[in-house]
Structures are given as structure tokens and as C-alpha cells.
């Protein structure tokens with residue numbers, strides 16, 4: 001797990017489902033989740049990486065979510 005993944009707060013998110021996937025779904029090297037499909041809230045805007053990268057969207061974990069493409 002790299003330093004960005006350690007700071008990812010997805011595990012605190014109501015939408016998060018633990019299924020052994022790498023965290024930091026927002027980063028292209030990890031990508032979206034194969035397990036999370038239901039939007040029950042997204043805490044990305046409160047994440048330090050989100051601020052650092054200047055992100056403005058959410059639900060980076062949801063596959064096929066056009067809005068998540070940065």
C-alpha cells in the first residue's frame with residue numbers, strides 16, 4: 001500500500017465495501033471498484049488527496065461512472 005492509499009478515507013465511507021481491492025479509486029493506477037455499485041454517500045471531498053490533486057468530482061469507486069473521469 002503506497003502513501004496515497006494509506007491516506008485514502010474510503011474505508012470511512014457509507015458506500016465502501018471491503019473486498020480486498022486497492023484503495024485510492026481516484027488515482028488512475030488503481031481505478032474504480034468491482035464491488036461498489038451503490039451510491040450511499042461519498043466522503044472524497046473531505047480527503048487530503050482530493051484537495052491536493054484539485055479534484056472536484058466524487059464516486060471515483062463506481063465503475064462506468066462518466067462523472068468520475070478526471
Ligand code: SF4
Pocket residue numbers: 009010011013014015016017025026036041042043044058059060061062
Ligand atoms: S470513492 Fe467516494 S463513494 Fe467510493 S468508497 Fe471512496 S469515498 Fe466512498
Ligand code: SF4
Pocket residue numbers: 004007008009010023024025026027043044045047048049050060061
Ligand atoms: S479522493 Fe476518495 S478515492 Fe481518492 S484517496 Fe481520497 S477518499 Fe480515496
